[in-house]
Amino acid sequence: MRERPLRLPASWLPSVKVTMASMVLALLVGALLILVSDRQVIESFRYFFSYPWDAFRHSGEAIGESYKALVSGSVGSWSAITATLERAAPLICAGLAVTLAFRAGLFNIGAQGQLIVGAVCAGYVGFHYELPPVVHVLAALLAALVGGALWGGIIGVLKARTGAHEVITTIMLNYVAAALLTYLLTKESFQQPGSNNPRSEKVDAAATFPSILGVHSGIVLAVLAAVGVWWLLERSTVGFELRAVGANADASRTAGMSVANVYTLAMVVAGLLAGLAGAQQVLGHQDSLTASFGGSIGFDAITVALLGRATPLGTVLAGLLFGALSTGGLAMQAGAASTPLALTQVLQALIVLFVAAPALVKAVFRFRESDGGGAVMAKGWNS
Amino acid sequence: MKKTAQVVALTSVLALSLAACGDRPKENAGAGGSSPSDEAASSSAAPSPTASNPDFKACMVSDSGGFDDKSFNQTSHDGLVNAVKKLGLKTGEVESQSDSEYADNIAALLREDCNAIVTVGFLLGDATEAAAKKNPDVDFAIVDYGYAKPPKNLRGLSFNTAEPSFMAGYLAAGMTKSGVVGTFGGAKIPTVTIFMDGFWEGVQYWNKQKDDSVQVVGWDEKSQSGSFTDDFEDKIAGQDTADNLMSQGADIIFPVAGPAGLGALESAQATNGEVNAIWVDTDGCLSAAEYCDAIISSVMKGMDVAVEKAISDSVGDKFTSDPYVGTLDNGGVQLAPFHEFDGDVPQELKDELDTIKQDLVDGKIKITSPSAP
Numbered sequence: 001m002r003e004r005p006l007r008l009p010a011s012w013l014p015s016v017k018v019t020m021a022s023m024v025l026a027l028l029v030g031a032l033l034i035l036v037s038d039r040q041v042i043e044s045f046r047y048f049f050s051y052p053w054d055a056f057r058h059s060g061e062a063i064g065e066s067y068k069a070l071v072s073g074s075v076g077s078w079s080a081i082t083a084t085l086e087r088a089a090p091l092i093c094a095g096l097a098v099t100l101a102f103r104a105g106l107f108n109i110g111a112q113g114q115l116i117v118g119a120v121c122a123g124y125v126g127f128h129y130e131l132p133p134v135v136h137v138l139a140a141l142l143a144a145l146v147g148g149a150l151w152g153g154i155i156g157v158l159k160a161r162t163g164a165h166e167v168i169t170t171i172m173l174n175y176v177a178a179a180l181l182t183y184l185l186t187k188e189s190f191q192q193p194g195s196n197n198p199r200s201e202k203v204d205a206a207a208t209f210p211s212i213l214g215v216h217s218g219i220v221l222a223v224l225a226a227v228g229v230w231w232l233l234e235r236s237t238v239g240f241e242l243r244a245v246g247a248n249a250d251a252s253r254t255a256g257m258s259v260a261n262v263y264t265l266a267m268v269v270a271g272l273l274a275g276l277a278g279a280q281q282v283l284g285h286q287d288s289l290t291a292s293f294g295g296s297i298g299f300d301a302i303t304v305a306l307l308g309r310a311t312p313l314g315t316v317l318a319g320l321l322f323g324a325l326s327t328g329g330l331a332m333q334a335g336a337a338s339t340p341l342a343l344t345q346v347l348q349a350l351i352v353l354f355v356a357a358p359a360l361v362k363a364v365f366r367f368r369e370s371d372g373g374g375a376v377m378a379k380g381w382n383s
Numbered sequence: 384m385k386k387t388a389q390v391v392a393l394t395s396v397l398a399l400s401l402a403a404c405g406d407r408p409k410e411n412a413g414a415g416g417s418s419p420s421d422e423a424a425s426s427s428a429a430p431s432p433t434a435s436n437p438d439f440k441a442c443m444v445s446d447s448g449g450f451d452d453k454s455f456n457q458t459s460h461d462g463l464v465n466a467v468k469k470l471g472l473k474t475g476e477v478e479s480q481s482d483s484e485y486a487d488n489i490a491a492l493l494r495e496d497c498n499a500i501v502t503v504g505f506l507l508g509d510a511t512e513a514a515a516k517k518n519p520d521v522d523f524a525i526v527d528y529g530y531a532k533p534p535k536n537l538r539g540l541s542f543n544t545a546e547p548s549f550m551a552g553y554l555a556a557g558m559t560k561s562g563v564v565g566t567f568g569g570a571k572i573p574t575v576t577i578f579m580d581g582f583w584e585g586v587q588y589w590n591k592q593k594d595d596s597v598q599v600v601g602w603d604e605k606s607q608s609g610s611f612t613d614d615f616e617d618k619i620a621g622q623d624t625a626d627n628l629m630s631q632g633a634d635i636i637f638p639v640a641g642p643a644g645l646g647a648l649e650s651a652q653a654t655n656g657e658v659n660a661i662w663v664d665t666d667g668c669l670s671a672a673e674y675c676d677a678i679i680s681s682v683m684k685g686m687d688v689a690v691e692k693a694i695s696d697s698v699g700d701k702f703t704s705d706p707y708v709g710t711l712d713n714g715g716v717q718l719a720p721f722h723e724f725d726g727d728v729p730q731e732l733k734d735e736l737d738t739i740k741q742d743l744v745d746g747k748i749k750i751t752s753p754s755a756p
Contacts, residue, residue, distance in 0.1 A: 026605050083487055087487075131723065134715075196573050197505050197508075197572065198571075199505070199506065199508075199509075200570055202509070217719070281483055283481050285485045286482065286485075291482070292482045293481070293482045293483050295482070295484070296480075296481065327487070330477065330484075330487060330488060331491060333476065333477050333478065333491075334442075334477050334491040334492050334494070335475075341449070341478040341480070369621025
């Protein structure tokens with residue numbers, strides 16, 4: 001600790017400031033979109049000059065109701081907070097999978113595939129075997145980790161042995177994993193008895209994550225994973241090698257490190273983390289496998305990792321933000337505001353866009369140029 | 384600052400003066416429920432429903448297709464819209480983005496105090512049942528799903544589309560000139576393959592009755608394998624699949640793929656009458672009117688009617704958990720009129736179809752599809 005003082009205020013505050021400003025900016029643009037998509041507001045603007053107050057009142061109501069729902073739906077009550085945490089947990093784990101690979105100089109687009117394979121393994125152990133309570137959930141979890149790690153490991157080995165670009169191989173293995181899941185769901189051994197719907201059997205209750213205060217305990221695993229990745233990256237020898245290879249593979253090779261081993265290891269651990277995200281879904285959030293159980297978690301994870309500037313803590317925060325936006329967006333849809341789903345998605349995209357373009361935000365808010373928050377730049381093709 | 388204040392003052396003066404001569408809305412016109420400055424402006428003004436139940440909230444959750452899928456989510460949603468029009472209800476709607484959200488989405492609507500919740504698609508089956516058990520005061524209905532032992536407040540709405548598809552198969556076999564008819568699906572799920580099974584069986588029935596050998600390409604009920612686009616949105620994929628079936632000689636295509644099936648209509652229309660199609664879910668001559676000259680008939684699945692019925696039962700306190708199965712008998716599924724092909728379909732075939740319909744209703748013809756409800 002002594003030789004590495006925490007550089008909190010100096011480098012953190014500006015970056016936090018830019019992120020906050022990005023959110024404010026996104027919410028402002030979002031407010032405009034809410035206005036133009038609200039029928040009542042549009043109508044009241046049509047006779048603006050006769051009754052200007054109407055237009056303002058309806059505008060205020062539309063924006064107020066939408067954003068009130070966004071806040072109360074994501075953090076307004078304990079049940080809202082638990083929902084946010086449950087949405088955030090897999091995003092954090094998959095985000096860490098991207099972050100870790102990123103630090104080793106690898107762009108892991110394959111979190112989705114690793115997540116699917118992990119979840120299939122966890123699910124199969126979960127519904128096919130009958131084991132005593134604690135053992136069962138551990139076995140299913142282990143299966144998820146192994147499955148994800150193997151799927152990620154393939155990428156690592158391919159990269160290390162043949163130099164195959166990980167962006168291409170991860171994308172391709174995503175397709176393979178998705179097709180594998182669809183195929184398995186047509187098999188009787190996976191389907192619920194007496195039904196030919198493509199939906200797996202329910203995971204045994206003993207194999208699901210126990211719930212603590214209304215949240216499934218997977219969120220604890222997500223936090224532990226984040227701490228683990230932080231320790232690995234910042235405190236271990238392996239992590240040092242990993243970062244060194246990420247910074248400059250050639251120099252690291254000259255310095256006597258095995259770049260091949262580092263690539264393989266990075267992808268194995270990344271796959272393991274994505275497998276954990278799969279376990280969160282199938283053992284925690286939902287109790288059976290369906291064709292699109294993973295949604296777009298593996299791809300959102302890339303955004304989460306970049307938004308978190310490829311640090312474990314940043315990934316956790318970004319994951320929480322995405323979880324909150326997702327549950328808040330749901331409340332915006334369901335509530336009195338009935339904001340369309342597309343609009344809440346646009347809002348999420350705007351926040352990410354502004355965070356990813358700090359120069360723009362700085363220009364809008366006239367921050368000084370020296371303020372931090374430089375974007376994480378993806379490395380080029382042939383890095 | 385001073386300047387700003389002046390501008391503001393000037394603008395407001397201008398606005399006020401404009402207001403004096405601008406076109407005013409008829410605020411106190413008694414007829415208008417549509418006056419936007421209505422004091423009780425909380426609920427959006429509906430076009431004068433025949434009944435009013437402002438305290439009843441009917442809600443709906445889509446599956447990951449969304450309400451704008453031009454397919455079963457949309458048709459189910461039409462049922463909600465119709466119910467609201469007739470009964471004057473409040474609504475709440477949630478579109479799902481992925482399969483992992485269903486339980487959350489139902490929970491979110493429960494927090495909004497919905498009195499009845501309709502969920503769409505078999506994927507929501509488990510989540511709906513769990514929510515129904517936990518909330519006995521709320522009525523639930525689910526489209527395209529049935530339960531063996533539902534709780535009192537849960538109704539499954541399923542549709543025996545194999546029956547009208549059987550008629551469609553017979554019709555296709557009777558109308559084909561090449562002796563080959565084709566079908567394809569959007570995804571290999573029971574609610575899709577049931578159409579294809581019915582179609583296949585209808586063709587086999589024709590062959591047996593007429594000692595003919597009309598061939599079906601794109602699906603085989605016995606091996607349960609055939610052509611799929613694996614996508615309900617991709618019109619090009621539908622077109623490619625249809626072209627493929629046409630190259631195998633099929634001159635009547637039965638696409639069961641939602642909007643992707645429109646590609647098949649496109650392909651069929653381009654042949655100028657050589658190849659024609661039979662549409663699904665809705666009457667194609669109404670929902671895809673631009674292709675009407677290539678549509679012999681349609682297999683209609685009355686999801687909107689079933690949803691509307693479930694909601695109106697719930698409003699009227701008549702809700703039961705008796706599963707609803709749309710059949711030819713109760714009109715929940717049917718074969719649409721022939722429209723532009725009315726003159727082309729021989730009277731003899733029309734009569735035979737009527738007989739088949741009666742035989743299906745009476746159970747004289749048995750559907751063997753493993754996906755039938």
